[in-house]
Amino acid sequence: MYDGDIASVLISEQQIKDKVTELAKQVDEDYQQAAGDLLLVGVLKGAVMFMTDFARALPQPAQLEFMAVSSYGSSTSSSGVVRILKDLDRDIADRHVLIVEDIIDSGLTLSWLLKNLSSRNPASLEVCTLLRKPDAVQVEVPVKYVGFDIPNEFVVGYGLDYAERYRDLPYIGTLDPKVYTSGV
Ligand SMILES: O=P(O)(O)OC[C@H]1O[C@H](OP(=O)(O)OP(=O)(O)O)[C@H](O)[C@@H]1O
Ligand code: HPA
Numbered sequence: 001m002y003d004g005d006i007a008s009v010l011i012s013e014q015q016i017k018d019k020v021t022e023l024a025k026q027v028d029e030d031y032q033q034a035a036g037d038l039l040l041v042g043v044l045k046g047a048v049m050f051m052t053d054f055a056r057a058l059p060q061p062a063q064l065e066f067m068a069v070s071s072y073g074s075s076t077s078s079s080g081v082v083r084i085l086k087d088l089d090r091d092i093a094d095r096h097v098l099i100v101e102d103i104i105d106s107g108l109t110l111s112w113l114l115k116n117l118s119s120r121n122p123a124s125l126e127v128c129t130l131l132r133k134p135d136a137v138q139v140e141v142p143v144k145y146v147g148f149d150i151p152n153e154f155v156v157g158y159g160l161d162y163a164e165r166y167r168d169l170p171y172i173g174t175l176d177p178k179v180y181t182s183g184v
């Protein structure tokens with residue numbers, strides 16, 4: 001699968017599984033008071049793998065909503081312009097909302113999303129991200145749950161794409177630079 005395109009495996013399938021279980025347990029403990037009322041908002045498309053695994057690992061029931069935003073397109077750096085491609089289907093006023101993200105890179109997407117969702121008056125609003133790149137952050141965003149802090153390299157797999165490819169890899173890897181210089 002994608003032979004030769006992946007330079008190295010950064011986080012294995014097993015490491016992801018273990019982390020998802022750990023995060024779900026932590027969230028479950030923190031949301032005991034709100035049990036039954038938790039609303040997970042997955043950010044498409046990148047968070048789709050994490051969202052579905054996380055929801056199944058979470059001991060307490062939760063509702064699932066999705067929002068699609070895009071700021072990267074076919075590039076390896078954020079344009080800084082966030083577009084809503086799909087909005088939530090429901091009102092989130094008075095709900096306990098947990099945003100589920102695959103990655104915080106520059107922080108621009110999440111910073112925009114937090115402003116947007118908090119204006120809809122949820123009872124609480126927190127963020128759970130699988131990955132974060134501390135050295136790439138341009139805007140500081142308050143994030144309660146972080147799976148892995150990773151180096152400032154472009155990564156793919158487990159939902160994360162380069163030009164819509166590699167989302168279906170079960171692990172997270174770094175991309176061989178030849179892929180983005182050859183224009184595949
Ligand atoms: O912190 P930032 O620099 O803003 O980057 C993080 C965001 O970028 C990616 O989404 P993208 O816009 O590529 O859309 P996608 O999820 O459909 O791939 C990723 O899934 C995050 O949502
Ligand atoms: O490193 C990344 N890989 C894929 N998509 C991304 N979106 C933000 N950062 C990344």
Ligand SMILES: [Mg+2]
Pocket residue numbers: 046072073160161
């Ligand atoms: Mg992307």
